[in-house]
Amino acid sequence: MNRIFQRVLSCLLFALLSAGMLFMAPGCGKKGPPVLPTKAGDIPAxxxxxxxxxxxxxxxxTWTCASLQNQEHGPKVEGFEVFMATKPLDGCQGCPFMFKSLGVVSMPRKSFVYTLDQDLHYYFRVRTLGHDNIKSKVSDTLYIELP
Incomplete structure (x- = not known):
């Protein structure tokens, strides 16, 4: 009887420890800074x-931004972030590519200059940066291939 009790106790202990490990596993343990709640009117176009x-x-x-017409009452635009992705000319059709930030353009500029390589497909996107680190959705993607 003593052996049965020990075996049941060890199985229960193992089950509790396993369940505890499962609950701890999904979190990465890193917390970011708090994010302010936003309303649709706070987000720039x-x-x-x-x-x-x-x-x-x-x-x-170059680009345009609707949020710039209503700077007095709408969200305050502080700049624009430019993203680029590239693919080799001989790359596979439908292969994924990652957009990377090229930098931030401060107001009032609405243009960005970059020197292209000959052997790549280029994809560009831009998003608006507002006050308190509020960001818009990204623009449509612009595809460029050098002639």
């Missing part, structure tokens, strides 16, 4: 009308 001009391999990317 995403940039639209992405266009580019080429001067040799120097690309100038």
């Amino acid at each position: 995403a940039p639209t009308g992405l266009k580019y001009t080429l001067n040799g391999r120097d690309l100038t990317l």
Whole structure:
């Protein structure tokens, strides 16, 4: 009887420890800074009308932003963040690619200059940065391939 009791007790202890490990596993243990709640009126509009001009391999990317027309009553625009993704010309069709931030353009500029390589497909996106680190959705993607 003593052995049965020990065996049941050890099984219960094992089950409790296992359950405890399962509850602790999903968290990464890192916390970020608190995020302020936002209303739809606080979020700036995403940039639209992405266009580019080429001067040799120097690309100038330009855009417009609806939030700039109503700076007195709407969300305050502080700048724009530019993202780029690239794929090799001989890369596979449908392969994933990752957008990386190229930097932030401060107001009142609405353009970004970048020198392109010859052997890549380029994809650009821009998002509006508002007051208190509030960010808009990203713009539509602009695809560029050098001739």
